[in-house]
Amino acid sequence: MRLRLVFSAALLAVATMLTGLVGTSAHAAPAGPGSSGSMDFGSSGNDAFGRAGTFLWQNPAGRYIVVLGAKQGTYGQTPAILNRRLSKAAALGRTHPFNRIIVSGGETWWLPVSEAQFMNVGLIQRGIPPHQMVNEGKSRSTVQNAAFTVKMLKRMGADGAVIVTNGFHMKRAIGNFRSAAKAQRARLTFVPAYA
Template structure:
């Protein structure tokens, strides 16, 4: 680890310990982890323009299915971003993507003012991931006007880049990513890099 990374990591460790949390280990109170994640997401490190610092900061967060505090602070400006996953050959949703959608649906019901972006291209049987995701959400009661499709991306990096364009056009004040645990940290890094420190990015783990 470089000297810069050590310095940043040490500072963040000190900050999280001050809040009663040991970095890299979940606290006894899950609510504390949520607060710490919220603080980290708006620091000049996670919400910055230096890739190395974004990576270090993101690694210090506790990935959790709990809803990030930015949804409570500004539900209207904070957008739920559901990341796509490959469809079946006949265009149906796979179980891993359904997990993400179920987590997003729970958040959408809890925060009915929050807009939703579904991101993913790679069509199967003429249906993109984003189209399939929107159809799934609408079939479960989400108003279609609430859901914006990003249908061009073919990777997580492109999810981030193309969704950033959507968030910019919509004047979003924050983004909450919804994806599986083994994907979330990498996705948060990609999105934090894509937004160029304009807005904070947080995440929800899909069970």
């Protein structure tokens, strides 16, 4: 356990250092025309995220962005499908900074770090501050992602979440989240955000 904590702290430190050295990475938010680097607080009149953005804007304290994990490479490489999920979640998180992001994914292969912890690093590199993230780091499948995350959402008093995953995975993921909410008697609404 101690090794896992030290390793995850080291990962976060490296990510923070790299973000500071590199400045704007390939994953960072692109600056818009006339951008001064300020945050767009997701005004409902100009929301590029459609239904998901409007849903988040309606209740920032009670609605979360849930990004589902994917198996890391043997040496901790982030797969392309997870990069797309992280980029989508980060874009939503930057536009809606008062909605927290739950990263969901358990242990990865032989590494003493969860998918959620790797995802923390990816989101930091994309401009999301650590205080905006919540980890669910025990799940090993989409069914467990849903069950454990719904339990967290219920405990935090949420009324819904935007589920961020790839198109081929969305129908199953939303179905798993709805089933988990029903099983736990949680009144939650789930909205898709395709990566």
